[in-house]
Amino acid sequence: MKYDYTAIEKKWQKIWAKKNAFAASDDYTKPKYYALVEFPYPSGQGLHVGHPRPYTALDIVARKRRFQGYNVLFPMGWDAFGLPTENYAIKNHIHPEIVTKNNVERFKKQIQSLGLSFDWNREINTTDPNYYKWTQWIFLQLFKKGLAYKKEMAVNWCTGCKVVLANEEVVGGVCERCGSEVIRKVKSQWMLKITEYAQRLLDDLDTVDYIDRVKVSQRNWIGRSTGAQVDFSTTAGDKLTIFTTRPDTLFGATYMVVSPEHPYIEKWADKITNLEEVRAYQEASAKKSDFERTELAKDKTGVVLEGVQAVNPVNGKEIPIFISDYVLMSYGTGAIMAVPGHDTRDWEFAKKFHLPIIEVVKGGDVEQEAFTDCETGILVNSGFLDGLSVEEAKKKIITWLEEKGLGTPKVNYKLRDWVFSRQRYWGEPIPLIYCEKCGWVPLDESELPLRLPEVENYEPTGDGESPLAAMESWVNVKCPHCGGPARRETDTMPQWAGSSWYFLRYCDPHNDKEIASKEALEYWTPVDWYNGGMEHTTLHLLYSRFWHKFLYDIGVVPTPEPYAKRTSHGMILGENGEKMSKSRGNVVNPDEIVRDYGADTLRLYEMFIGDFEKAAPWNQNSVRGCKRFLERIYGLTEILTPGNGYSKELEGPFHRTIKKVSEDIESLKFNTAIAAMMALLNDIIAIGKITQGELRTLLVLLNPFAPHITEELWEQCNFGGMLFEQSWPAYDEEKCKEEQVEIVVQICGKVRGRMTIAADSDEQALLAAAKGIPEIQPYLAGKTIIKEIAVKGKLVNLVVK
């Protein structure tokens, strides 16, 4: 009988859909399991072979959990707002809503052809007004709690897309999407105060089960550092406050630097005698793009402020103040004390401007390079700190500063507030109204969703205003507060908004009273296992943790963290080992694989391709290998024999395979789980027969990986009921053990012989048996055994002389 995968896969997909086989139940008394994969952006290119890798992995987990008796929630949806759709709409004069609808249809069809056990009753779409109503609602709560604010600020302006980008969307100084140069431009933007949650986002990483590299990335991104804030008095009669992580080096501060945007420059304008030069420098750095700033990173520039000096609080010495763009306004206080002896950047600057370098921590040669080691150095030239270690000196100087009222301990974070506005059409409208009298007034919740208006033209205006701004009838409204004339906010939300809470909506997707019912959230959250790309670690993953914590604070969700466990998959590369892309011509289309080999083969191959967490190149021949495996499974019906138990020869292999597959699924080792099943199949074929009981077990084990073929064989063999309704097979630890094992006999660590012996033989028995085997006799003749090592079940090593 031929393995007609096309017919089999269509048949079972239809049956599962009809039976609603994978719907999560609303019976909240059962144990639950919430498995989640990142919902895709439905791009115009259709599904990519990269998509099925994580989807299949968690589908395997979901299917295994159902067999284990859990009520499983495994949902799918569409993160459909975003620039590519909008750009496509502009280019082809099709409404983005239509573009989205078409793309979603295609994606859904493709995903469904893979036999993934998603609960399609809970499908969501971020562009659906019934969905974004709640995205807007959450924004209003943030606004009401003071966590959304508008700020004039230098933003990343993409010269290609004519749109403001988040810091995270700028890669290497250019636009992540179009590659155009990004420059700095001052605009009024909505911001979300994620920084207010920095410490909790950091601390609570200890409470969740994320793979290490995700935790490390988030910690680095949040970038906590501890130090001190210190006030330097100036000859202008005021105080300049700086942040430093090395207060111990205060005696080595020989000059100060403020950022070109620092407000004190205005304040001191009438005292600065070289104001023209300073202004010129300010302008020059304002014009620099981020790219230029990083390009020129090595070459320090700056201008001294003539007419104003600072006073080092520890020794009363007057020191010069510079402006330089190596000091960023966005971190700390926008001003630093420069300690060229012990900071590489300050050292470079000091060398260039011939400023004094004082050694205050002994251990290096500060004339050659900055000595930045905090572990070994001893303080020198530092008055009352002399002789102390760096750690001791830090404590002592902070105490001293506090006593004198000159400084305080201080914690700083690299994490910055989230730029939340976009001057684009295809996003959630921000539900706020600006009134001259009342300021920013939130829309009443009863007015939600605030729908996107129909417009003729979605094109960005290029002057930084959203296309919505041109819609006079939509923009001009009455103030909800005073009834006077007012205007709507015309910016929309970034793509990250809808994905920051979507996992909550799956719990109760049709609720029109709240984001999800209390009961549903209480039961389903947190997500038990969330898998997604590493590229979302510092964006989506951090943003959604922030929103979740906020929702927890206002009593909407019952848990402080959204995801109990987070894993991440590697990319699938082209056959040439490069990233798949149209321009490289190495893209593999999943539809063709499904057509030529079947969905089960595609699933199996993507799980077998290599370590799930690492990138792996596609290999068409290996796809064939997986197909061969399934064909041989299909052929097992021809050697099927009656009997419910395991045959004597296969009992051990079956128990071992059940154990291996059960454990490997939990630790993302899908490749070795499949290898174990392949090895078992080789054993079965070598023996030449399989009992009904054995085949039942094998089909259940393989079902999460290859659901269609296994369900088909289950039916063909009349095993009763549907395969997806069965239980996960159990194994007996005792029966996993081999009775006889082969023991290696080594002489001086080299394998010289082997013996087969009862697996439970103890060390004495092993040694006695080993000494008797003929192969090693030549190596023992005329020698003395000086050491004997025996390891149960493994080997014997005799050291001779």
Add this chain to the structure above:
RNA sequence: GCGGGUAUGGCGGAAUUGGCAGACGCGCAGGAUUUAGGAUCCUGUGCCUUUCGGUGUGUGGGUUCGACCCCCACUACCCGCACCA
């Protein structure tokens, strides 16, 4: 520069309280079957060597009876961040 990761046959990859390196699959070689094979089945397959044997997990050291695995010092490649005071 900083942070993270990786390095094992022709290829993808297995192997952990330190104990037979190369499971499983691909490819390749030989054979069977076939009108035919890019189908199927069987056998073999790290490298060197006719054999005996030797040798082998990026490089150089070390610890150990024994190291892909632990320690020290390097090299190469990949990813992320990047003047964060």
